[in-house]
Amino acid sequence: MYSILIKSFSLVLISFFLVQCQQETEKVPTGTDVPNIIIIISDDHGLELGSYGHPIIKTPNIDQLAAQGTLFTNAFATTASCSASRSVILTGLYNHRNAQYGHTHDYHHFSSYSDIKSLPVLLGSAGYRTACIGKKHVEPNSVYDFDVDIRGNERNGAKMAETSRKFIEESGNQPFFLYFATSDPHRGGGLMAGGSENNEVLGAINRFGNTDEGYEGIEETVYDTTEITVPAWLPDNATTKLELSQYYQSVSRMDFGVGRLLAVLKETGNYDSSIIIYMSDHGPAFAGAKTTVYEPGLRTPLIVKMPGQTEPRVTEAMVHWPDITPTLLEIAGVEEPVYDQHIGAPSIRAKFDFPKNHGLHGRSFLSVLNGADESGFETVYASHTFHEIQMYYPMRVVRDKKYKLIWNIASGIPYPFSTDLWASGTWQRVYHQGPETPYGVRTVQQYIHRDEFELFDIEEDPLESKNLANDPAFAEVLKQYKEKLKEFQVRTSDPWVNKWIYH
Numbered sequence: 001m002y003s004i005l006i007k008s009f010s011l012v013l014i015s016f017f018l019v020q021c022q023q024e025t026e027k028v029p030t031g032t033d034v035p036n037i038i039i040i041i042s043d044d045h046g047l048e049l050g051s052y053g054h055p056i057i058k059t060p061n062i063d064q065l066a067a068q069g070t071l072f073t074n075a076f077a078t079t080a081s082c083s084a085s086r087s088v089i090l091t092g093l094y095n096h097r098n099a100q101y102g103h104t105h106d107y108h109h110f111s112s113y114s115d116i117k118s119l120p121v122l123l124g125s126a127g128y129r130t131a132c133i134g135k136k137h138v139e140p141n142s143v144y145d146f147d148v149d150i151r152g153n154e155r156n157g158a159k160m161a162e163t164s165r166k167f168i169e170e171s172g173n174q175p176f177f178l179y180f181a182t183s184d185p186h187r188g189g190g191l192m193a194g195g196s197e198n199n200e201v202l203g204a205i206n207r208f209g210n211t212d213e214g215y216e217g218i219e220e221t222v223y224d225t226t227e228i229t230v231p232a233w234l235p236d237n238a239t240t241k242l243e244l245s246q247y248y249q250s251v252s253r254m255d256f257g258v259g260r261l262l263a264v265l266k267e268t269g270n271y272d273s274s275i276i277i278y279m280s281d282h283g284p285a286f287a288g289a290k291t292t293v294y295e296p297g298l299r300t301p302l303i304v305k306m307p308g309q310t311e312p313r314v315t316e317a318m319v320h321w322p323d324i325t326p327t328l329l330e331i332a333g334v335e336e337p338v339y340d341q342h343i344g345a346p347s348i349r350a351k352f353d354f355p356k357n358h359g360l361h362g363r364s365f366l367s368v369l370n371g372a373d374e375s376g377f378e379t380v381y382a383s384h385t386f387h388e389i390q391m392y393y394p395m396r397v398v399r400d401k402k403y404k405l406i407w408n409i410a411s412g413i414p415y416p417f418s419t420d421l422w423a424s425g426t427w428q429r430v431y432h433q434g435p436e437t438p439y440g441v442r443t444v445q446q447y448i449h450r451d452e453f454e455l456f457d458i459e460e461d462p463l464e465s466k467n468l469a470n471d472p473a474f475a476e477v478l479k480q481y482k483e484k485l486k487e488f489q490v491r492t493s494d495p496w497v498n499k500w501i502y503h
Helices: 002-018 059-066 082-089 121-124 157-170 238-267 319-332 419-423 425-431 442-450 471-491 495-502
Strands: 034-041 068-076 129-134 148-150 176-181 191-195 202-205 274-280 303-307 313-320 379-385 395-400 403-408 453-457
Touching: 034 068, 034 082, 034 238, 034 319, 059 274, 059 303, 059 319, 068 379, 082 121, 082 319, 082 453, 121 129, 121 176, 121 319, 129 157, 148 157, 148 303, 157 453, 238 274, 238 425, 274 319, 313 319, 313 379, 379 471, 395 471, 403 471, 471 495
Parallel strands: 034 176, 034 274, 068 313, 129 148, 129 176
Antiparallel strands: 068 303, 191 202, 274 303, 379 395, 395 403, 403 453
């Protein structure tokens, strides 16, 4: 979310952590020392963490995890949509290959192919006990099959932690995989009026799950809007500050629940013997982040604490969510699945050099966790097609540390909105002021009507404010990155690769 802040804070963080760090770092247990695996995944959370340099957010528990683990400053979702992103995390395949193109609930009804082998299934076949608590949000259950689906209030991480205790204790000496998925800080849980300085009501502010009654066992942190500095990609006004204060409260509530889970792991003797991952499915629920492939939508936190690790490390290696499953499979000593090629009619196959079969799309970053050379982790990709079923807007992305290219495949149609973002006060207030009204670094018009290609010098322009795709001086760069996108699509069985035929 705070791309400029991250760039400036990363050197400070690295210096801070290295002061505490020893040169000799812990290695992952091998052989029979198979660690427990805990993925803590929040919902719609960007880089609003103290450990990522946020100026006011209070997240002491996740920050403590970072102080004993590896913090990734360049971690990315591949699609800023809940179901689609979670499918990538749990399969190691982009959603254009596993078919979880968008939401699974209600009439959206997207689900993965039945032959996909997910992380819980693969770990379960290798002797792990597996459990999911909270927001699963992927289908079908036969593909995303956990031994135990634990019921719990997804907004109350403290109760989720206590409810998970039984599963953890009953695992005994058997290694376990716990997928701990909160619904915070996703929007939802009640509305309150949103207005402007002129007292005009411009939509309803969806309260990010915050309620007047509160949550049992949770110590809430409330944020004063006068203390909030609005990031440059959002409009700076009172409505935005009010929504950010609600969002920050939800983030801190989620952090409190994470603290309870870490306490349960310590109390049951599993903290030191476990891999503990904190991550989010994608960025925050504001227009300009969620459902987009701009930086605030894709750039997300990733903190990994290895078994026995007590000293911090910061890495600038570029990783993304298809890398999670292969990393954990390597650590667990489980072989990756191999899939037959899965794309198109013979007429399409004849035009592209598709591989006959393929493994996972991601690659293990275990070497990075072990402090090895970070070479090979310089490029990430993104693939977004839907969110809700009415939101068809396929986008493909290639990004490295210098350039980022977005291909808006459906650029001829207006950019579609998810229901929660459309209703938000932050968007509605600006939208009603007219198409030339600024919304962060873009106007309302530019946000809704996008160029087919958007090329950014991400090193010099981290806010993605200047599209270079139509600048003749960058014609060769554009050509090179188009080729990278096409190669990515062929390699990962993307049906939308046939759109290049029309160019």
